[in-house]
Amino acid sequence: MNGLPHYLSAAALWLGLLARAPDLLRHRHDPYLRSICAVLGLAGLCFFLGAPPTVGTVNRLSGVPNLAAPLTYAAITGYSAASQVLIVHWRGGPRVRRTARRWILAYTLVVLGIAAMFVLGDAPEERRTDLDTYYANTPYLREMILLYLLGHLGAAGVTTVSALRWAREVRGRLRTGLVTLGLGALCGIVYSLARLAAVAARWTGHDWSTLVTDASPAAAGLGALLTVVGVLVPLAGPRLTEWRRTLRTYARLEPLERELDGVLTRHALRLPPPRWARPATRLVWRRTSIHNALTHLDAYVDRALYDVTLRAAVRRTGDAERAAATAWATVIAAAVRREAHAGPDSGGGVSGGGAGGPGESDWFLERATDPAALVRIADALAGEPLVRAAVPETVAEEGPEAASVAAEGRSTA
Numbered sequence: 001m002n003g004l005p006h007y008l009s010a011a012a013l014w015l016g017l018l019a020r021a022p023d024l025l026r027h028r029h030d031p032y033l034r035s036i037c038a039v040l041g042l043a044g045l046c047f048f049l050g051a052p053p054t055v056g057t058v059n060r061l062s063g064v065p066n067l068a069a070p071l072t073y074a075a076i077t078g079y080s081a082a083s084q085v086l087i088v089h090w091r092g093g094p095r096v097r098r099t100a101r102r103w104i105l106a107y108t109l110v111v112l113g114i115a116a117m118f119v120l121g122d123a124p125e126e127r128r129t130d131l132d133t134y135y136a137n138t139p140y141l142r143e144m145i146l147l148y149l150l151g152h153l154g155a156a157g158v159t160t161v162s163a164l165r166w167a168r169e170v171r172g173r174l175r176t177g178l179v180t181l182g183l184g185a186l187c188g189i190v191y192s193l194a195r196l197a198a199v200a201a202r203w204t205g206h207d208w209s210t211l212v213t214d215a216s217p218a219a220a221g222l223g224a225l226l227t228v229v230g231v232l233v234p235l236a237g238p239r240l241t242e243w244r245r246t247l248r249t250y251a252r253l254e255p256l257e258r259e260l261d262g263v264l265t266r267h268a269l270r271l272p273p274p275r276w277a278r279p280a281t282r283l284v285w286r287r288t289s290i291h292n293a294l295t296h297l298d299a300y301v302d303r304a305l306y307d308v309t310l311r312a313a314v315r316r317t318g319d320a321e322r323a324a325a326t327a328w329a330t331v332i333a334a335a336v337r338r339e340a341h342a343g344p345d346s347g348g349g350v351s352g353g354g355a356g357g358p359g360e361s362d363w364f365l366e367r368a369t370d371p372a373a374l375v376r377i378a379d380a381l382a383g384e385p386l387v388r389a390a391v392p393e394t395v396a397e398e399g400p401e402a403a404s405v406a407a408e409g410r411s412t413a
Contacts, residue, residue, distance in 0.1 A: 003051030005217060009224040010051075013044035016228040019235065031100070032089045036231055038082035043224060046075045052128040065126045070118040073148035074111045080155030081107035083185070087162045110151045117144035132195050133209045136202035145199060149192050156188030163230075173237035181230025187223030191216045246279040249375060253286050256378035259333060260293035262340055269293055290374060300335035300342075313386055325376035329387045332377065 017040040024033050048054055049072040058068035084103040088096055121140030123131070132149075135141040163182035167175045194211040201208035257264075264270040269292040274281050309330040313323035380387055 003053045005221050006047045006051035006054075009221045010044040010047040012228050013040050013047065013224050016040045016231050017044065019232055023235070031096075032086075035082060035086035035089050039079065039086055040228070040231060042075055042079035042082050043227060046072060046079055047220070047224060049075050055128045056126075059126055066123040066131060069123070069127075069131050070114050070144065073114050073144065076148055077107050077110050077114065077151050080152050083155045083159045087158055090162060090166065107151060110147055113147050114144050117141065117147065129213045130209050132212050133198050133202045133207070136199045142199075149196050149199075153189060153192035153196070156185045156192060159185035160189060174234050176237075177230045177233035179230075180226050180233060184223045184226030184230055187219045187226060190219040191223065194219065243279050246283050250279060250283045250286055252375050253283075253290065253378045255382040256329075256332075256374060257286055257290055259336060259381055260290060260297075263293045263296055263336060264289055267296060269296060287371065287374065294332070297332065297335040297339055300338040301331055302334055302338075305334055306331045309386065313384075316386060321376065322380070325373065325380045326384045326386055328373065328377045329380035329384065333381065333387055 017037055020033065020037050020040065024030075024037050027033055049058070049068060055068040055072075058071065059065055081104055084107070085100045088100045088103065093099075117140045121135070121138055121144065123135055123138065123141055125134075127134045132145050136145065160182050163178045163185060167178035167182065170178065194216040198208040198211040201211075270289045271285060274285055277285075306327045310323055310327035313326040314320060317323055317326075
């Protein structure tokens with residue numbers, strides 16, 4: 001065997017550990033997180049040590065035939081202890097620490113028993129894949145094999161029952177994660193039972209080695225995959241939801257940034273776009289560009305146009321929030337055109353006194369740059385005909401319907 005399934009399973013488990021590592025570094029004293037990371041790390045170590053190439057390397061470097069076996073069994077026992085401690089922290093209660101210490105002590109004794117049985121036993125012939133059945137009748141080695149299998153079976157059973165029982169009490173991604181984790185632990189039960197059955201068959205003179213060499217590794221590999229998914233679903237679910245929400249907001253702001261593109265380009269107000277950045281970083285970049293442009297346009301804001309358009313939009317839609325977004329979009333579109341047509345020596349501002357007096361820019365920036373308001377303004381720019389109709393330069397482009405909307409808007413003034 002080339003050990004590829006073992007190494008892939010170990011990689012999947014350690015990938016899950018890597019995903020949890022940032023949380024562990026931020027909350028290193030959280031016993032729940034430490035238990036999860038211990039489960040993932042030790043489970044990956046079990047597969048790594050159990051791979052036939054690793055077994056051969058350990059035996060060769062140590063000079064002790066089959067030394068890899070007790071090391072692998074000790075890793076499996078450690079994984080079993082970590083699983084039990086994780087369940088204890090899940091359940092909670094007033095004696096969590098005491099119960100966790102008892103499980104750790106119990107499985108430490110199992111590890112010491114495995115080591116003692118290996119030292120007392122005699123395993124001169126190297127067996128990389130079927131040691132459990134080959135030495136099933138050998139004194140002391142038989143007890144070593146039973147110790148690790150029964151310890152693992154007990155931990156897998158408790159994990160399965162606890163995860164599936166808790167899953168009935170919760171909803172959402174946590175329930176999905178618990179069910180998946182419970183199914184992964186159930187695969188661990190299959191693994192132990194298959195090996196115990198093969199050992200028992202050898203005691204009765206039958207050869208069921210295929211359960212050790214084929215069936216149990218398949219169950220263990222599937223269990224590793226389900227365990228990783230079960231641990232990561234509650235963690236990754238909220239993050240994926242946040243990424244989806246962020247990407248949607250980023251896309252919805254595109255019409256507003258496009259409207260401001262000329263201002264951003266002419267005055268070099270846009271920072272270089274981030275490459276290979278997270279969605280949140282790209283959203284901050286787009287919001288910053290928009291804010292820079294709106295700050296530059298504050299001298300071109302027409303308060304009178306805002307009031308006229310707001311009244312027209314309220315009359316048209318009956319929705320105050322949507323009407324305000326439409327009015328802001330109209331003001332911004334008009335300000336962009338005024339700024340573009342202003343001469344290089346122009347001091348800016350709205351002709352005809354529309355900009356009002358001191359504090360007008362504060363009124364504009366405080367209300368128009370709210371993150372939620374920016375999204376609504378962008379939506380209005382993308383799909384509200386009253387925005388274009390209310391800007392004089394666009395009436396001819398929009399046709400008779402837009403002109404009538406503009407007339408409706410002005411008639412409400």
